[in-house]
Amino acid sequence: MPPSGDWSNVLPLMLGLCLVSFAIGYLLGSIPFGLILTRLAGHEDLRKIGSGNIGATNVLRTGSKGLAALTLLLDALKGTAAVMIGAQFGPYAATAAGLGAFLGHLFPVWLGFRGGKGVATYIGVALGLYWPAALAFCLVWLMVAAATRYSSLAALVASAATLGALALTSEWRIAALFLLLTVLLYARHAQNIGRLVKGEEARIGQSKQST
Template identity: 60%
Template sequence: MPDPISWAIAWPYLVASLIIGYLLGSIPFGLLLTRAAGLGDIRSIGSGNIGTTNVLRTGKKSLAAATLLGDALKGTAAVLIVFYWAGIDHAIVAGLGAFLGHLFPIWLKFKGGKGVATYIGIILGLYWPGALIFCAIWIYVAVFTRYSSFSALTASLATPFILAGLGHWQLAELFTLLTILIWAKHHANISRLIKGTESRIGAK
């Protein structure tokens, strides 16, 4: 059992780590960038999502790339800031907070993105080879299937097992939870994949 005194000292820092991560993760880059570009509310087009894929539907590839970068790096920033402040255990909590912030931002009535870019950013900050592995799996699957959603689902499913196989058990536990959340947020994509109606990369 954890020492009650140590827990009493630690829990305020864990809560602070979660809040810091959540606030950084809840920054809606897709919405802010498209509004700044004069394109209105990104939630009014396509899937209504604030993530990279929907921003790409505006036809502005540079905005989509900026959204991807912003959504990823806010996760990286959250874990690195807290890591240097309080160590790895708190950084993992901050990573969870950042992911929840992206999925359920308080500023947007808890209706956020699907989390793939932020997932990559979090693993980049905690264990950068894991981010390379995720991206390699995504690219491999995307080349053969041309389904962005299926590529993300496959890469996220593989990531916790790879982390566990490499001995990073704490990270494997975190990314198991994040993977479950990613799959839950992709329920509509999964339904379309099963029906064969999911859009392919490059399709008009």
């Protein structure tokens, strides 16, 4: 830590690096891989298919499991890449980059701020910042999905469990970030939550699923 008299110089630099990292993260996160890949493959505009979401679940509705898997991977890796770039400027910059990537995926400027629901990017950011959190998310998701066949419910439970696990660690900076990310993820799944409550949510493999 710098002497107390040096903070006036250090803080603006830290803030600037965090802002730059956030911007880089946002630009990476806003790349709509699902839309790009389906267009390259000659499919209809993904936003006019199924739920209209740009994520992997909706890509699966094109009938291509390969494209869906690639979309899931790339949407996760853009979060991880953002964190790794931000980490070159310090831990706070890495956190800012992760937030930027998540917001970029949810609200991409190129698509009128109408993006995906953030599950894959959530995992990718966790992988970059604290890999056990990403592993915990995936394990919980798999267990809940296998038991209920609700993809949306699995994501909601897994994100809550991940946040709970992070709260028990000393990584308060990361826990605070994931509190915000989890709130945003729940907000993006508001319609799914409503259908789950009413018993109307489609299960994995059903055509009307919109996670």
